[in-house]
Amino acid sequence: MDTKRxxxxxxxxxxxxxxxxxxxxALDIANRYGAQPPYSIELATLGRRAARSSAGILVGAGHGLEAVTGRLDTLIVVGGIGCEEAAADERLVGQVSRLARLSRRVASVCTGAYVLAAAGLLDHRRVTTHWGWGERLAERHPAVAVDASPLYIRDGNVYTSAGVTSALDLTLALIEDDHGPTLARAVARELVTHLHRPADQAQISMFLAAPPPEDRLVRDLMGYVAGHLAEDLTPAALAARAGVSPRHLARLFTAHLGMTPVRAVRAARTEAAAYLVRSSALSMAAIARRCGFGSAETLRQAFLDHYGVTGDRIRRMPDMPRARIAPGQKTPGP
Structure with missing residues (x-):
């Protein structure tokens, strides 16, 4: 019996x-927090050459892919701007295909999905990748069901994740699968990540998908929305604040955010509510009031629409200890 994963x-x-x-x-921290069996973490490249990261930093490899033998618990293929060249390298793809057959599970981070797809490992599976690369992946591999919305997806024994830091969410999910939520929570705490985000959470937050810098009106209004979630944020109220007609406001939001003012406000309220669910002990009713929802049931439906899960499920995910929020304290943004 193997003593390490x-x-x-x-x-x-x-x-x-x-x-x-x-x-x-994350896996190293899991080991230090007592993962049993512990993880044996190895890095491999073709020919055991040091990999030059896109940042210019050389990362030494402990193994040549060609020399790796024996059973593997998990095979992880990383992403980066070199993914297309890697996916076109028949030697690399052939080794990934071989090693996948030796692995209990296979995972890709970000655009590492391009390599898995080239190896035929994603055919007839639902997968994700970085939101900016999903359409191209789908065009190149019609047999792959690409959904570039979630943070990570598990389809059978194949895991795929979105861009860059979603690798933490994926790895925490792997740790939870292997060792349970208590260890996953301890690792998240050590990493000083404020939560282990649900798999179906959208990759792009309203608060990260800012409008073009030149459109100050939309940008300023969304800043106002984020700080006044419990107030009147109807299209009429926002239009009056901006000094434009509701019709013109709708045109601006559609052009610069890709959604109507009503949808933009609902998304902002939902994401702020999700933050409070994960970071506080407030009841759903209290969170609904703070974020401008009429009731806990309305908030529940918003979570289902926006994330595909209920607020109770979001709250049960492993996360940092919930901070107490004093009455009257300003609602934080996500």
Whole structure:
């Protein structure tokens, strides 16, 4: 019986260094917090050459892919701007295909999905990748069901994740599968990540998908929305604040955010509510009031629409201890 869970991370030139560091760092912390059996973390490249990350940092490999034998617990292929060249390298793809047959489970971080797809490992599976690369992946591999919305997806024994830091969410999910939520929570705490995000959470937050800098009106209004979630944020109220007609406001939001003012406000309220669910002990009713929802049931439906899960399920995910929020304290943004 194996005394360790053997994890092999596959790298190549112009890989994203965070795609390597996030899984290896989280698994290392899991070992220090008592993972049993512990993880054996290995990095491999073709020919055992040092991989030049896209940041210019050389990462030494402990193994040549060609020389790896024996059973593997987990095979992880990283992503980065070198993913397309890696996916076109028949030697690399052939080794990934071979090693996948030796592995209990296979995972990709970010655009590492391009390599798995080239190896035929994603055919007829639902997968994700970085939101900016999903359409191209789908065009190149019609047999792959690409959904570039979630943070990570499990389809059978194949796991795929979105861009860069979602590697932490994926790795925490692997740790939870292997050792349970208590260890996953301890690792998240050590990493000083404020939560282990649900798999179906959208990759792009309203608060990260800012409108073009030149459109100050939309940008300023969304800033106002984020700080006044419990107030009147109807299209009429927002239009009056901006000094434009509701019709013109709708045109601006559609052009710069890709959604109507009503949808933009609902998304902002939902994401702020999700933050409070994960970071506080407030009741759903209290969170609904703070974030401008009429009732806990309305908030529940918003969570289902936005994340595909209920607030209770979001709250049960492993996370940092919930901070107490004093009455009257300003609602934080996500």
């Amino acid at each position: 053997r994890v092999l991370i596959v790298a190549y030139d112009d890989a994203q260094i965070l795609d390597i560091a996030c899984p290896s760092g």
